Amino acid sequence: MAKYVLRLFDDRIGVKAQGSLPAENRIIFIADGSATVSAGGGAATLAANSAFFSAAETTVTGGAEGAYVLRYELVSVPETEHGMLTGENIFSELLLNASMELEPGDGYLMRCDRVDLPPGGIAYTHTHQGGGIRCLLRGEFHVQTQGKEHVINPGEPWFEAGPDPVLAWAPDHKPGHFSRVMILPRALKGKSSISYVNAEDAGKPKLQRYTIFADEFIAI
Missing domain, CATH: 2.60.120.10 (Jelly Rolls)
Structure with missing residues (x-):
């Protein structure tokens, strides 16, 4: 078994504001507003109450009303990135870090x-x-x-x-x-x-x- 962290961020993304994230196992849930998410050569425009999974580098762009995003990530320990989404007209806050012990591999x-x-x-x-x-x-x-x-x-x-x-x-x-x-x-x-x-x-x-x-x- 190895140590991992499941973490949750609250990202507030302004209209047409854009931020990028490194590759991690990640879920982006749109709690309000809309956003376009690009990862792994694909892209999707998401409305409120929808979600996107990716393990690749990811770019998030706020929609016409901006976006309130709940971003969940599973990362190894020690964490190599602080995880904050950065960019003009973007506010990012870590809400919770939860430690987990998991078996490395593809069993999950x-x-x-x-x-x-x-x-x-x-x-x-x-x-x-x-x-x-x-x-x-x-x-x-x-x-x-x-x-x-x-x-x-x-x-x-x-x-x-x-x-x-x-x-x-x-x-x-x-x-x-x-x-x-x-x-x-x-x-x-x-x-x-x-x-x-x-x-x-x-x-x-x-x-x-x-x-x-x-x-x-x-x-x-």
């Missing part, structure tokens, strides 16, 4: 999805088969794990290691919508990573809805 995939819970929605006590960072997009979210409860507000990130049981819910008066990037075994491509701790919860109605944007094999 990088998944980006969005999870939407209505007011009062509950994600019953569960685990995942890999770690990941989440960031709340809208509403409010409560996360209970390892004997502590955390209240998450919009723009705030949190990390779930995977094997630690988590109970999470949206309050009765607000929804809980968040983006998420997880590092999972490649055998889970197209499959759910969740397991419920209590057998009786597996059959209960689930109010959360999932939208997968990227489910890409990676080499580390």
Whole structure:
């Protein structure tokens, strides 16, 4: 096993502002606005609530209204780059660094999805088969794990290691919508990573809805 860091940046990119990033396993999620992303000889113009995966050098250009980008990267330790997106009319901030121990090679995939819970929605006590960072997009979210409860507000990130049981819910008066990037075994491509701790919860109605944007094999 080797040490890696899964990190999340908040990038605010002005109209037609442009910044470049070195090659890393990376997900760019457009939280608001629009942007054009160029990498590996291809390009895509992304609207809000869409995402782009690349392991190549990447250039991001703000659209007609600029862009609010959540950028997730998996990098080796020690980190060789600070990771900030730089350029005129660009603001970049590191929100979270999460340490992970992974087996070098091609045994993993990088998944980006969005999870939407209505007011009062509950994600019953569960685990995942890999770690990941989440960031709340809208509403409010409560996360209970390892004997502590955390209240998450919009723009705030949190990390779930995977094997630690988590109970999470949206309050009765607000929804809980968040983006998420997880590092999972490649055998889970197209499959759910969740397991419920209590057998009786597996059959209960689930109010959360999932939208997968990227489910890409990676080499580390």
